[in-house]
Amino acid sequence: MALADVIHLPEHPRTVQVEDGFTRIAHGILEALALANLGKRHYKIMLVLCRQTYGYNKKSDEISLSQFHDKTGVLPPNVSTAIDELVEMRVLLRTPGKYAACLAVNKAYAQWTGKAKVDVTQLWGYQNDNSSVIETINEGSQIDNDGVIETITTKDNPKRNNQKTTPKENLSRSLRDRFEIFWAAYPKKRSKDKAEKAFAKRNPDEQLFNDLMAGLERAKTSEQWQNPQFIPHAATWLNGGGWMDEFQTAYSDAELAVIRAFNGAFGERVGTIDEAVFVEARAGAIRAFLGKLAADPEAWKRYFPAVRDKVDLPPHAGFDYLISPKGYGDVKGRMTIKRNPDGTRATGDWDKSASGIKAKAKEMGISFSDEEPVPAIAARVRAALEKMENRE
Structure with a gap:
């Protein structure tokens, strides 16, 4: 018996299945799009947008013109024109995005205008009018699968438990x-x-x-x-x-008030602070300075005029120095040195602070080292003052 010729039948191509992923979209949007008098490019844009948004359970997405071109074959300039027209017809909503325009389908189809305007009374009519109509469909591929026929209605089928919603x-x-x-x-x-x-x-x-x-x-x-x-x-x-996180970009009213108090007291002597130029570190230092004076809320108003009138500031002293913990401490010590009406230092109360004692020693020409105990310096100052009084 002769061997039969082997005939190779073409393989049936695999059909896509919902298990591979699918896009959930409200029937109302599909029906409104079917009724809208849109052009071919418009529909291509809408299909890609629905795929990129509802296909990933998102309401909107940033899609570049080149992405639309890759997915539709429409040239970017024509894509841009079609999107502009869809936005003008209120079919699409467009907002600025980080990398491209952020697009979303306007689900309020009653707002669609122009060629996209639809008669909303015709929407959802398929389900209501055809509720009793039965139609036959072939499950799977387009060829007859052993004659297996399934009957379904056009009403929504309940969502299957194994239905995937996101690829x-x-x-x-x-x-x-x-x-x-x-x-x-x-x-x-x-x-x-x-x-x-x-x-x-x-x-x-x-x-x-x-x-x-x-x-x-x-x-x-x-x-x-x-x-x-x-x-x-x-x-x-x-x-x-x-x-x-919130980042401060301008001085608060309280911080500006401190800067203006300094400018009013020292502007002509050392120059003013430009309140329009915000420095975050300076703002923090002002807040710390005000916190130190919290026991006397009005103290900061008296501080700069008092420093100007009563203290000989070092050459490097400025606004940032005066409100710093070190500068404030130094100034407080120097202000204990009282002055006579003519501006000369008064002799009383010089021994109330370490800085006052050292200042008095310098005034009298008494040398001392930084390592020398302050009480010893004070004792030498008193001895020198007593000697001066005896001479008189």
Whole structure:
């Protein structure tokens, strides 16, 4: 018996299944799009947008013109025109994004205008009018699968328990892409694995990612982050919600009042502080200075005039020195040295502070070292004063 010729039948191509991932979209949007008098390019844009948003359980997304071109074949200039027209017809909502325009489908289809305007009374009619209509469909491929026929109605079928709502691989890839954008922008590149875990824990959607990147840009321009020592690791910043931190960009009214008090007392002598130029470290020093004077809320108003009238300041003294803990301490000591009406130092109360004793010793030409105990210096000053009185 002759061998039969082996005939190779073409393999039946695998059909796509919902298990591979699918896009959930409200029937009302599909029906409104079917009724709208849109052009071919408009529909291509809408299909891609629905895929990129609802296909990932998102309400909006940033999609560049080149991405639309890659997915539709429409040239970028024509994509831009089609999007502008859809926005004008209120079919699309467009807001500024970080890297591209952020687009969303306007689900309020009653607001659609122009060629996209639809008669809302016709929507959802399929379900209501055809509730009893039965139709036959072939399950699987387009060829007859052994004649198996399934009957369904046009009403919504209940959601299956095993129905997937998000293509996991695509979602994770999107998360990785966002992390790489974040990591490229973060100034301190340490402990990347920990940063990835913290980022995955946050799992930012498009809106949170935009907020996160905007907060990162604010932090990078802050005075604190100009010193790499004070930039936290990315994982620490993410876990602590660092993008929500507020950074001061101008002096408060209380801080301005202190600056103006100094300018009024010392402006002609040492120059004024430009209140329009904000220095974050200076603002913090002013707050600390006011905190030191909290027991007497009006003390800061008297401070600069008193220093001007009663203290011989060292050459380096200025606003920042006077409000610093060291400068304030030095000035307090110097102000204990009383002056006569003619400006000369008075002899009384010179021994009330260490600075006063040393100043009196210098005035009388009595030498001393920094290591010498202050009481010993005071004793020598008293002895010299007593000797002067005896001579008189």
